[in-house]
Amino acid sequence: MPRIVGIDLGTTNSLVAYMEGGFPKVIPDAEGHVLLPSVVGFTADGILVGDAAKRQLVRNPTRTIYSVKRLMGKGYDDVKEELRYFPFHVVPSDEVVKIRVADREVTPPEVSALILRSLKERAEAHLGEVVTKAVITVPAYFNDSQRQATKDAGRIAGLEVLRIVNEPTAASLAYGLHRLKGGTVAVYDLGGGTFDISILRVKDGIFEVLATNGNTHLGGDDFDRALVDWLLADIETRHGADLRADLEALQELRLGAEAAKCRLSFEERTVLTIPFAQHGFTYRREISRAELETLIEPLVQQTLGPCRLALADAGLSAAQIDEVVLVGGSTRVPLARRRVQELFGKLPHSQLNPDEVVAVGAAVQADILAGGITNMLLLDVTPLSLGIETLGGGMSVLIPRNTTIPTSAKELFTTSVDGQTVVDMHVLQGERELVKNNRSLARFELSGIDPMPAGMPRIEVTFLIDANGILQVNAKELRTGKAASIEVKPSYGLTDAEVERMIEESFIHAEEDVASRLLIEARNEADTVIRATERALGQGSGLIGQEETAQITGALAALKAVRDGSDRDAIREATERLNQSTLHLAEILMDSALKEALTSKRVTEALGKPER
Amino acid sequence: MTRSSRDLCWNCQSEVGGEYFCPQCVKVQPASVWSDYFDVFGLPRKLGLDLEDLQRRFYDWSRKFHPDLFQRATPEEQAISLENSALVNTAYRTLRDPIARVEYLIGLEEGAVKGIPPKAPLDLLEEMLEVQEALEAAKASALDAETRKRLMDERARLAERRRAEEERLLDVGREWDALVDGSRAASRDRDDLRRPLLDRMKGILAARAYLTTVINDLSDALGEDSQTHASHRRH
Numbered sequence: 001m002p003r004i005v006g007i008d009l010g011t012t013n014s015l016v017a018y019m020e021g022g023f024p025k026v027i028p029d030a031e032g033h034v035l036l037p038s039v040v041g042f043t044a045d046g047i048l049v050g051d052a053a054k055r056q057l058v059r060n061p062t063r064t065i066y067s068v069k070r071l072m073g074k075g076y077d078d079v080k081e082e083l084r085y086f087p088f089h090v091v092p093s094d095e096v097v098k099i100r101v102a103d104r105e106v107t108p109p110e111v112s113a114l115i116l117r118s119l120k121e122r123a124e125a126h127l128g129e130v131v132t133k134a135v136i137t138v139p140a141y142f143n144d145s146q147r148q149a150t151k152d153a154g155r156i157a158g159l160e161v162l163r164i165v166n167e168p169t170a171a172s173l174a175y176g177l178h179r180l181k182g183g184t185v186a187v188y189d190l191g192g193g194t195f196d197i198s199i200l201r202v203k204d205g206i207f208e209v210l211a212t213n214g215n216t217h218l219g220g221d222d223f224d225r226a227l228v229d230w231l232l233a234d235i236e237t238r239h240g241a242d243l244r245a246d247l248e249a250l251q252e253l254r255l256g257a258e259a260a261k262c263r264l265s266f267e268e269r270t271v272l273t274i275p276f277a278q279h280g281f282t283y284r285r286e287i288s289r290a291e292l293e294t295l296i297e298p299l300v301q302q303t304l305g306p307c308r309l310a311l312a313d314a315g316l317s318a319a320q321i322d323e324v325v326l327v328g329g330s331t332r333v334p335l336a337r338r339r340v341q342e343l344f345g346k347l348p349h350s351q352l353n354p355d356e357v358v359a360v361g362a363a364v365q366a367d368i369l370a371g372g373i374t375n376m377l378l379l380d381v382t383p384l385s386l387g388i389e390t391l392g393g394g395m396s397v398l399i400p401r402n403t404t405i406p407t408s409a410k411e412l413f414t415t416s417v418d419g420q421t422v423v424d425m426h427v428l429q430g431e432r433e434l435v436k437n438n439r440s441l442a443r444f445e446l447s448g449i450d451p452m453p454a455g456m457p458r459i460e461v462t463f464l465i466d467a468n469g470i471l472q473v474n475a476k477e478l479r480t481g482k483a484a485s486i487e488v489k490p491s492y493g494l495t496d497a498e499v500e501r502m503i504e505e506s507f508i509h510a511e512e513d514v515a516s517r518l519l520i521e522a523r524n525e526a527d528t529v530i531r532a533t534e535r536a537l538g539q540g541s542g543l544i545g546q547e548e549t550a551q552i553t554g555a556l557a558a559l560k561a562v563r564d565g566s567d568r569d570a571i572r573e574a575t576e577r578l579n580q581s582t583l584h585l586a587e588i589l590m591d592s593a594l595k596e597a598l599t600s601k602r603v604t605e606a607l608g609k610p611e612r
Numbered sequence: 613m614t615r616s617s618r619d620l621c622w623n624c625q626s627e628v629g630g631e632y633f634c635p636q637c638v639k640v641q642p643a644s645v646w647s648d649y650f651d652v653f654g655l656p657r658k659l660g661l662d663l664e665d666l667q668r669r670f671y672d673w674s675r676k677f678h679p680d681l682f683q684r685a686t687p688e689e690q691a692i693s694l695e696n697s698a699l700v701n702t703a704y705r706t707l708r709d710p711i712a713r714v715e716y717l718i719g720l721e722e723g724a725v726k727g728i729p730p731k732a733p734l735d736l737l738e739e740m741l742e743v744q745e746a747l748e749a750a751k752a753s754a755l756d757a758e759t760r761k762r763l764m765d766e767r768a769r770l771a772e773r774r775r776a777e778e779e780r781l782l783d784v785g786r787e788w789d790a791l792v793d794g795s796r797a798a799s800r801d802r803d804d805l806r807r808p809l810l811d812r813m814k815g816i817l818a819a820r821a822y823l824t825t826v827i828n829d830l831s832d833a834l835g836e837d838s839q840t841h842a843s844h845r846r847h
Contacts, residue, residue, distance in 0.1 A: 162683060206671050369683040377678055379701075404701040406679060406694050464698060467679045 004133040004162060004370050005123050006170075006362025009112060009150065011069040011219060012192030012329065014038050015359035016119040018127070019367040024174065024360040027126045035355060036122070039066045040114045042101040045520050049118040052521045055528060057255070061087035061247040063101050067221055070193045071097045071108040072153075073146035075492045082217075085225055087247040096492050109149045109494060110502055113156035120157060134159045135366040137358050139194040140166035141214030141383045143429045144441045144471050145492045151470065152494050156502045162369055164468040167191070168198035169380050170361025171327040172207055174352060176376060177364060183322035184210075186311075188340050188348070189358075190303060191328035193219040197307045199314040199321070208379045211313035211402045213306035218299065220261075220330035226295045227257040227287075231272070234285060241279050249276055264289045265332045277535070293335045300339050307343055313402050324348040329355050379404050382465050384439070389426035393435045398463055401431065408464040413475075419451040423459060427471065440491040446475050446484045459484055522571040526563050529575050530556065533582050540589045548584065555581040622688070632676065632696075640677070640689050643696040648720055649703035657717060658792050659785035663708060670704040711820070714781060714813055717788075721810055728814055730822035736773070743770075743826060750833040760834065767830040774823040781816045784809055 005027075008015045013035040017026045026034045033051070041053035041064045048056065057064045065088050071079055074097050076090065083090055089100045098105045116136075123131045136159075138150050147164050154161035168187035172180070182202045189196040196214035200207055231253060236242055243249040256274045263270040268289050275282040311318060326348045330336060340348055352360070367373045381402045387395040388411065398409040413423050423446045430438025449457050458478040465471055475484040489495075494502075533556055541549060559574040619627060621634040621641065628634050632641050646652045653669040655661070675681075677696040682689050706712045715728065732740055743766050750759055788809050 163680075204671065206674065208671075365680075368680055371684060377675060377680060379674055379678070403705060406698045407701050407705075408695075408698040464694070466694060467697075 002133055003127065003129065003131060004135060004366035005119075005131055006359055006364070006366045007116065007119055007134050007136045008167070008170075008359035008362055009069065009116065009136055009138070009153070010038055010191060010358075011067050011194060011221065012038055013355065014115050014119060015356060016123050017356070017359040017363035018123070019363050019372060022372075024177070024363045026356050026359055027123050029122050030125070036115065036118060037066075038069065038115050039064060040068070040111050041065075042106075043520055044102075045523070047114060048520055048524070049114050052524055056524050058248055058251045059527065059531075061251050062089060064088065065099060065101070065106075065111050067193055068099075068108050068111045070217065070221070071099075072112065073143065073149035073492055074108070078492075085221075087251060096494065107494065107502075109153040109499075110156060112150070112153035113502070116153055116157035116159060120159060132158065132160055133162055133366075135163045135165055135362045135369065136161055137165050137167045137170045137362050139189075139191070139214060139216055140168050140196040140198050140212040140380075141194070141216050142166075142469075143216075143384055143439050144386075144469070145439070145490065146216065147468060147470050148490070148493050151468070152499050152502075155499055158503070163365060164470065165362055165365050165378070166196070166198065166209075166212070166380055166383075166469070167194075167358045167361075168196045168212070168325075168327060169200070169207065169209055169378055170365060171325060171352075171357045172198070172200055172202070172361070173364040173376065173378060174357045174361035175325055175349060176202060176207060179349065179351065180323060184314075184316060184320060185323045185325060186307070186321045186344060187325045187327060188303070188307070188331065189214075189327040190330040190333075190336055191219050192330070193217070193221050195219060195303050195306065197303070197310045199310050199316065205375045206377050206379060208404070209381045209402075210316070211310045212381055212383050213310040213313070214383070215302065215306060218302055219328075220258075220333075222299050223261055223292075223296045223330065223333070224254060224258045226299065227261060227292065228254055230295055231257060231283075231285065235283055239279070239281050239283065241276070241281070243276070243279070246278070249279070252276070260287055261292060262332070264292050265334060275535075277538075289334070296333070296335060300333075300336050303336070304339060304343055307340075318344050321346070326350045327354055327357055380467070380469070381405060382407065382469055384429040385431055386441075386463065386465065386471065387428050387438075389428060389435045394433060395428050395430070395435050395438055399465060403465075405465050405469055406467050408462055410460055410462050412478075413446070413459040413461055414455050415449065415452070415457050416454055418454050420454065420457075421449045421451055422447045423449065425461065427463070427473070441471065442491055442493075443489045444473055445487045445489070447487070448482075448485045449477060450480065519566060519568050519571075522568045522575070523563060526559055526571050526575045529578050529582075530559060530563075533578060536582060536585050536589055540585055540592070543588045543592065544585055552578075552581045552585065640682070640685075640692050640696070642692050643677075643699055646699070649706050649716060652700060652703040653707070655707075656792060657720065658789040659710075659713060659717065660789050661707065661713070666704070666708060670700065673700045710778075710781075711817070714785065715817065718810055718813060718817075721806070728817045728821060730825050731815075731818035732822050733773075733777075733819045740826070742766075743830070747829060747833050755833075755835070763830050763834055767827055767834075770823050770827050770830070774820055774827070777816050777820045777823065781813065781820070784812050784816065788813075 003018060006017045015026055015034055015036065017024055028034045036050045037054040039050065039053040039057065041048035041056050041060060043060065043063065053064055075095060076093050076097055079090065079097060091098045091100050091105060096107060098107055120131050134154060136150055136154055138147055150164060151161045168189040171189060172185060172187050180202055185200045185202055187198045187200065194214065194216045195218040196212065198212040199210045201210055232243060243253065252274050256272050260270050260272045264287065269286055271284065271286050273282065273284045321344050324340060324344045324346055326337065326340065331350065331354050337348065364373065365378065368376060382399060382405050383401060385397045385401045386399040387397040390396045398411060399407055415423060425444045427441045427444060428435060428438040429441055432438050446459055449459065459475055460478050461473060461475045463471060463473055473486055475486055476482060477484055533552065537552065555578040559578045562570045562574050621628050621637060621639060623639040624634060624637040626634060626636040628641055632643065634641060650657050653666060677693050677700060679690065679693050679697060682693040706716050746759065746762055746766065750763060791805055791809065
């Protein structure tokens with residue numbers, strides 16, 4: 001059987017892992033990095049994914065897409081509230097979200113497919129074989145549309161998605177390999193954009209999920225946003241500048257805030273320094289962990305409600321939980337750890353790297369499917385109740401939330417008018433009584449019913465939620481035993497035809513993309529060095545001699561001359577020469593910054609500058 | 613679920629004789645020989661149930677039928693595994709919950725009944741009128757401390773009453789189980805004896821459903837998230 005890889009398609013970072021001889025391995029890229037930033041850049045020359053895309057974020061904010069997972073399986077109305085946080089342009093419409101990049105529109109599954117394809121290529125390069133099968137993880141609280149969108153992304157990327165696995169349960173499998181004693185386990189998973197809590201019973205190799213809850217719009221991104229909003233207000237007060245409309249400045253600030261947040265997980269205070277050259281000032285601000293915690297406390301509190309609901313649904317009290325597992329980069333935040341520990345009254349597990357544990361779990365599940373691991377089995381649940389619209393706009397529940405999957409429910413339908421040959425159904429997911437408060441999944445049209453008096457046809461519709469948590473619908477007329485044909489109109493998803501078209505397009509573009517990607521990466525690298533050199537010359541031209549200045553400007557001009565050409569090696573050589581010519585200048589600048597800091601400020605502040 | 617005999621393997625046409633995997637070709641067989649959820653787990657139609665034993669039986673079936681184990685099998689086997697798993701999961705979910713278990717048993721014994729309509733216990737009618745009044749008052753104006761306390765006291769009283777009803781249900785269940793155990797000896801009388809027991813169970817379920825509705829209304833009026841109270845499924 002061909003190898004099946006496990007993929008964690010994250011809001012902030014994505015990873016790919018596999019099992020080798022009973023041990024999970026996370027696959028690094030050529031430079032040894034295992035995290036692929038979930039960022040995709042569209043440039044005039046082609047598409048960038050990962051670090052290369054992230055590097056051009058500040059320069060090319062409208063064409064660089066990040067956190068696309070927050071948009072998966074969503075409609076425009078669902079996301080319009082948070083669009084102000086995104087520099088890229090989401091097209092207003094009443095269906096699935098579309099992002100405008102230059103002259104084309106892309107859907108979130110297509111953007112995710114680019115990330116998946118990059119991971120696929122990474123795995124192929126590492127394993128030396130073609131990879132076509134994968135297990136992909138999603139937040140446990142993802143609804144049917146979001147799961148389907150993820151599966152579509154896999155197909156567009158040329159991957160057969162054998163299983164969609166919930167992230168917290170995947171993490172429990174990773175821990176289950178060696179570390180769990182068994183009993184009741186709570187997995188608290190706070191990632192970049194989503195939060196999940198899952199309660200499991202682990203016994204004799206069976207990982208039975210008892211209940212899950214969460215919020216697919218709550219994560220580290222929101223911590224960053226809270227901090228950015230606070231910094232924007234501070235900048236306005238102190239420098240009189242409103243940066244809210246400056247997309248580039250906002251991205252600099254967002255990246256700076258994110259880095260500061262991460263440092264504050266390990267330090268009590270940190271200094272944020274960002275030069276806003278266009279606005280004529282450098283923003284410098286010390287932030288304490290306590291200040292950050294005040295900002296994010298309401299967000300952390302929002303994770304506790306779902307924890308209590310999941311416990312209630314599992315029929316357990318917090319004290320009855322034997323082990324607590326922390327997953328997701330945002331669980332590094334000390335405040336989150338403290339609150340989890342208070343809630344469950346015990347020290348949580350965090351031995352495994354919270355960034356990698358989900359991908360490792362996906363690899364474990366892949367190995368179970370491949371027949372490698374035979375003593376572990378995951379029994380997961382559907383996170384949301386599934387129902388149909390009834391007369392008067394109510395929802396009638398067919399499959400309650402936290403039902404073990406796969407599961408099915410049957411419902412009888414009939415006609416209300418003589419000779420009617422078509423029956424419509426509206427399928428929903430959610431916990432509220434009224435249709436309008438729940439999530440519309442799809443409208444189904446049963447057709448081909450023989451004309452009969454009203455109420456005579458008896459159409460049995462089977463709603464089956466498979467082991468991926470994805471709905472399948474079948475219908476048959478009981479009198480004739482004939483299968484009724486069903487047309488599905490997903491409310492916030494792609495039709496099969498659309499996915500097929502995207503697969504075709506992506507194959508056509510696949511080859512030219514690889515060549516142009518290397519070229520673009522070289523150009524980006526060149527841009528980064530050009531930018532840094534220009535900034536350094538502006539700050540330190542008085543500190544070096546005329547000859548050295550001339551040498552640098554010469555190398556600069558040489559690089560600019562080849563930058564737009566298509567000779568990748570020439571660009572790389574010129575970049576390297578420019579880089580070399582500025583080494584001395586960089587040293588001098590560093591010294592003078594240190595001296596200045598020593599005379600006016602404390603050393604920790606000067607050293608606390610972000611590396612970016 | 614229909615009882616249909618399954619003598620021949622769908623794949624190789626050899627005798628399977630009630631096995632779930634063909635003795636000849638080892639293909640998984642559809643679980644259509646099961647007549648009901650009790651039968652799925654090889655249990656008699658009794659209401660008293662050892663939950664640990666039930667869980668062990670459930671895990672055993674999961675280890676045989678779960679779709680994860682059929683990833684490399686044919687599409688036919690995958691479809692059977694999916695259906696068998698779905699059935700086992702539903703059967704487990706129904707039987708592990710004492711209330712759902714009783715409702716399911718009544719359906720089995722009396723033919724399909726979809727839900728038992730809530731009905732107020734007669735002795736509570738007067739009290740219910742007062743509760744309705746309090747609810748109306750709470751809706752009309754903001755909740756003051758006094759009304760709040762009144763609603764919370766009422767809710768606690770009704771929850772207590774619901775627990776008492778559930779206790780009564782267990783008692784009737786034990787009578788039912790005794791009847792099932794003794795039924796081989798006196799199968800003639802069994803029908804006459806079990807009908808009143810089923811009627812009593814239905815009465816208790818109707819009262820319980822009514823109490824649950826009112827308790828939820830009170831919670832709504834108190835401004836609590838109704839999701840927190842939808843958690844009575846597991847006991």
